[in-house]
Amino acid sequence: MSEPLAQRLRPRALSEVCGQQHLLGEGCVFRKTIDSGRIPNMIFYGPSGVGKTTVARIIAENSGMRLHKLNGTSASTSDIKAVLAEIGTLNSANGLLLYLDEIQYLNKKQQQSLLECIEDGSVTLIASTTENPYFYIYNALLSRCTVFEFKALQPADIEQGICNALARLSAEEAGPIEMPQEACQYLADACGGDMRKALGCLEFAATAAVPGPEGNRLITLEMVKQVARRTAMRYDRAGDDHYDIVSAYQKSMRGSDPDAALHYLGRLLEAGDLVSACRRLMVCACEDVGLAYPQIMPIVKAAVDIANMVGLPEARIPLANAVVLVATSPKSNTAYMGINRAMADLKRGKSGPIPRQLQNKHFDGEDALVKGQNYKYPHDFPNRWVEQQYLPDALAGTVYYEYGENKNEQAAKAYWDKVKKK
Known part of the structure; x- marks a missing residue:
């Protein structure tokens, strides 16, 4: 079975990595530390397809240390013990480096088993996670590591990766593979900052491209649109993307921007998350409009009831009406602030x-x-x-x-x- 394009094209040096210049740029503390050869314990945090695993592998493979790779989705306690068993042996003369992908899937006991060896330096840990480490990784382990955030790639970064991939594919295949600028830009915009997703779509389109009379294959804009559908939006109901979208949704209504509020409502509904769209809408009506227009609360509740009764896709209609109403209504958070002050006094023990x-x-x-x-x-x-x-x-x-x-x-x-x- 052929190796996926994203795997074949993994950069082999930090200079080849697209994006993440806030970490990898010349003069950045992260880059200087890695170039010094002294590798600290690190946790890489960010969405999928942005280079966490790639950077971790480059660092690990160039460290000179005995390298072990584990994945939190499949690693067992015995796998971790097998790594730790090499401490003090000839194999670990230059040190042990454990690269642990998806660390959030390890349970508390498994994470705690790493504490002592990380503390005394007998094992260096590089871990990566797509979830917020401050929620999913135990504090004792976090306190022994430095967390670095990897950000979603910009379209320009994705476009550069696509150009690199086209060159690589052309060299590997029987003839050159061509892609117009507008198709490349569309794919770069449509993949939602995920290089792996962009390369997967590119490989799919390249496979379908038919060689022309001169042997070259053309990936058209229409082909890219067919394979890149529904890829532009990141969403995970249990992950950071979910909380970012619902936060932007309510803040846009609070900020009286109906256009932005409708955009984020659309993102929630496109992902099928009707529950969050309704819940945050009702919260915003009570918290941010409140007593400036108290009649809005039963109005929004009625719109939410209609949305839940008719379901998607028609639910978008009553919700859009309610979202625009909340966004354009006068705002008051006096009741919200009042209850917060009252509860703060209770938590401080002020009662009687x-x-x-x-x-x-x-x-x-x-x-x-x-x-x-x-x-x-x-x-x-x-x-x-x-x-x-x-x-x-x-x-x-x-x-x-x-x-x-x-x-x-x-x-x-x-x-x-x-x-x-x-």
Whole structure:
């Protein structure tokens, strides 16, 4: 079985790697450290297809140390023990380097088994992960390693990789393989910053290209569009891409940008994530529009109910209406900030007994200094209001809610200022 193009074209030196210049550029600390030959314990974090494994392999294979490669998806505890068993042997005279791909799949015990040998330097660890290491890797191991983030590749980086691949394919095949600039650009844009995905699509299109009269094969724009469909968007419901998209979705609505909000709604729906699209929409209506337009909450809830009833793809219609409404509505987070302040006080232990007049009991013990509940029923007073203490004594006078500047809250403020004669 032939080796995939992405595997055949792996760079053999850091200078051949496309992108990641924030790490690999001349003068960068990461590059200087690697070039010095002294390899520290490192964890590479970032999306798939951006060069994590490639860079790790280049470093490992040029380190001069005894190299072991394991993958977290298949490595067992006995595999790890077999690596550690070489510590102190002739094979490890120049040191042991363990390259561990997809480290997030190792359980806690397996990760902990590496701690002592990493601590004393008998094993150097280079690990890579597509998940946020601060969530998936245990703190004790994180504290012994330096985390480097690999970013999604830019279209220019992908385009360079495609050109390199075309040259390699042309040399390997019976005749040259040609690809117009617009097709190359389309593929570079469509792969979502994933070099592996771009090369996979390229290889597929190259296989389908029919040799012309002169023996050359042409990969057309139409061919690229057929193989690159639905590849432009990264999405993993359990990964960082999911949280980035839902974050951008709500922040766009909060920032009153309906165009961006619709874009991120589209990305969620394209991935089939109707649940997240509905949930963040309802949260935004309550958190960010709130009391500036309180009627929006049942409106958004109704739109979400319709979306869940009709399902995709029609769900996009009520949700689009609701998203635009939230994005273009006046904003107020006063209630949100108020509950946050109240809960922060509770977490700090600021509370106290409920005032006697509010308690649900109508008799007092013998030790009570003041007998009777003494609750004042607001409906018995003018304007249905009477001054009395509702907060516990320790919090008396504390203000959690502050009126917003929008029309609705200012109207309420004016009413209560008049009633309370402020």
